[in-house]
Amino acid sequence: MHKSRFFGGIALAASCLAGCGVATASPDQDAPVPADPTKISFVDPATVPGLTTRSLSEGESGGRYIHASYPAFADTPEFNQELEKEARRQVGEFQRETRGTTAPAKPEINMDWQLPVVSDSVIAVRLRTGVFYGANWGDSTKTLWFDRKDRRLRGLVQDDQGVRRAVLARFTERGITTLPNDVGFDSLTFNPDGDLVVEFDECEVADCSQGRVAVAVPKEQARPLLTATGRRAQDAAAQPVRQSPPLSPEPTETTEPAETTGTTEHTEPPTKPTETTGTTEPTGTTELMGATAATGTGTSTTDCSIAKCVALTFDDGPGPYTPELLDQLARAHARATFFTVGLNVAADPQVVRRMVREGHVVANHSWSHRDLSKLSSSRVADSLTRTQDTLAAATGERPTLVRPPYGAIGKEVQTVSQRMGLALVNWSVDTQDGQYRDPTEVAQKAVGGARPGAIILMHDIHRSTVDAVPAILKALQGKGYALVTVPELYGSSEMRAGRLYTAGPLDRATR
Numbered sequence: 001m002h003k004s005r006f007f008g009g010i011a012l013a014a015s016c017l018a019g020c021g022v023a024t025a026s027p028d029q030d031a032p033v034p035a036d037p038t039k040i041s042f043v044d045p046a047t048v049p050g051l052t053t054r055s056l057s058e059g060e061s062g063g064r065y066i067h068a069s070y071p072a073f074a075d076t077p078e079f080n081q082e083l084e085k086e087a088r089r090q091v092g093e094f095q096r097e098t099r100g101t102t103a104p105a106k107p108e109i110n111m112d113w114q115l116p117v118v119s120d121s122v123i124a125v126r127l128r129t130g131v132f133y134g135a136n137w138g139d140s141t142k143t144l145w146f147d148r149k150d151r152r153l154r155g156l157v158q159d160d161q162g163v164r165r166a167v168l169a170r171f172t173e174r175g176i177t178t179l180p181n182d183v184g185f186d187s188l189t190f191n192p193d194g195d196l197v198v199e200f201d202e203c204e205v206a207d208c209s210q211g212r213v214a215v216a217v218p219k220e221q222a223r224p225l226l227t228a229t230g231r232r233a234q235d236a237a238a239q240p241v242r243q244s245p246p247l248s249p250e251p252t253e254t255t256e257p258a259e260t261t262g263t264t265e266h267t268e269p270p271t272k273p274t275e276t277t278g279t280t281e282p283t284g285t286t287e288l289m290g291a292t293a294a295t296g297t298g299t300s301t302t303d304c305s306i307a308k309c310v311a312l313t314f315d316d317g318p319g320p321y322t323p324e325l326l327d328q329l330a331r332a333h334a335r336a337t338f339f340t341v342g343l344n345v346a347a348d349p350q351v352v353r354r355m356v357r358e359g360h361v362v363a364n365h366s367w368s369h370r371d372l373s374k375l376s377s378s379r380v381a382d383s384l385t386r387t388q389d390t391l392a393a394a395t396g397e398r399p400t401l402v403r404p405p406y407g408a409i410g411k412e413v414q415t416v417s418q419r420m421g422l423a424l425v426n427w428s429v430d431t432q433d434g435q436y437r438d439p440t441e442v443a444q445k446a447v448g449g450a451r452p453g454a455i456i457l458m459h460d461i462h463r464s465t466v467d468a469v470p471a472i473l474k475a476l477q478g479k480g481y482a483l484v485t486v487p488e489l490y491g492s493s494e495m496r497a498g499r500l501y502t503a504g505p506l507d508r509a510t511r
Contacts, residue, residue: 059434
């Protein structure tokens with residue numbers, strides 16, 4: 001599909017996807033408003049056993065911003081390969097188009113995902129990609145359907161021309177009488193009634209001001225146009241209980257996919273684990289926030305006015321390697337701060353509950369890792385609020401810290417953060433683990449940059465970073481450092497909403 005302007009996050013789209021079928025309010029305010037036939041329902045990813053979120057990314061210090069996430073299922077390695085292939089294809093195209101760019105605003109690609117259908121016969125993943133080249137966002141949507149019967153990607157329709165005629169019949173009501181010849185049907189799914197929903201991007205078939213355009217082809221009219229996979233998908237989408245099925249044993253993936261330069265490496269994810277125990281400051285007055293770290297059973301806060309402290313921070317998770325990282329931290333009796341992506345939390349809330357239970361601080365890293373400094377105040381608030389709500393639902397606590405993706409902070413980000421009671425936290429040591437995938441080099445950068453009060457940036461979505469952590473823990477503790485959470489660095493001085501913190505109080509450097 002053509003690229004066009006990018007809309008906000010998953011929760012907004014899931015609750016109200018506007019399109020051709022949208023009805024306007026009746027002059028009679030008591031009259032019922034017809035339901036939007038193009039509204040799509042989505043499966044809660046937390047109900048899908050074995051699902052994890054995978055990410056392709058480049059680090060904060062690069063000349064462009066890359067963050068593409070997609071799901072991986074424990075029992076469908078073939079589908080996982082196809083999803084990764086599509087993500088790498090889009091990221092690779094963006095990398096080629098932005099090579100050597102000198103735009104004042106960094107180019108950016110951001111991919112997130114939703115699950116229209118997860119059943120024992122078919123799975124659908126709706127990938128939404130926003131691209132920014134320096135002016136406006138472009139948006140594209142692609143829905144991939146995996147047939148569990150023959151374990152292959154399959155199309156939904158066998159009669160493209162029939163779908164084209166059905167779409168045009170509904171477009172006529174809006175004054176659209178033709179479709180461009182190059183328009184494909186990249187995003188097809190079903191509403192809960194079983195009607196076929198055909199989605200188009202902004203500007204693709206209508207004026208850009210109309211936003212997302214979608215058509216619902218009635219169930220009985222669509223049925224003859226569908227493939228066997230399409231009919232099974234239609235039946236699955238129309239089920240009243242949209243709950244994922246239990247996993248069945250399937251063969252494991254044995255081949256390693258080719259890597260894209262500068263993006264994360266991947267292995268097949270494990271199933272979701274069982275829970276176990278185990279200073280630049282903007283001007284202006286802001287409200288005080290508590291600075292006590294979240295603690296679990298058997299843990300306590302550290303007084304960093306006495307101890308020599310360093311804060312390890314991990315961005316972009318939770319991911320498939322996060323449970324292993326938590327095991328490493330537990331063995332070393334170390335605490336950390338996790339800046340989590342809301343979409344990932346929604347997919348795997350139990351690992352976030354484990355973080356809190358084991359004494360770590362869980363903080364906000366936006367909903368889908370878009371550069372918030374490019375967004376309006378309402379979009380910033382939407383991204384942060386949905387993440388706050390998701391974390392509160394998972395842990396019972398609302399974070400008091402936020403790290404904007406890429407460390408990018410504008411006026412809107414600061415204003416919204418202050419209003420929401422969130423202190424802004426960046427870092428003083430960048431391990432550059434987004435660019436370098438050598439555990440030894442990551443460890444050297446973390447240990448070499450450490451000083452009392454340092455905030456060290458890492459990412460728990462990288463296998464190589466998690467592999468580096470044991471050496472980091474051993475070296476820092478060997479140098480006498482206490483490994484604490486970010487709020488512990490500030491102790492009784494507390495942190496203030498809306499202010500930016502990049503390291504602990506400066507007098508730590510003289511200890």
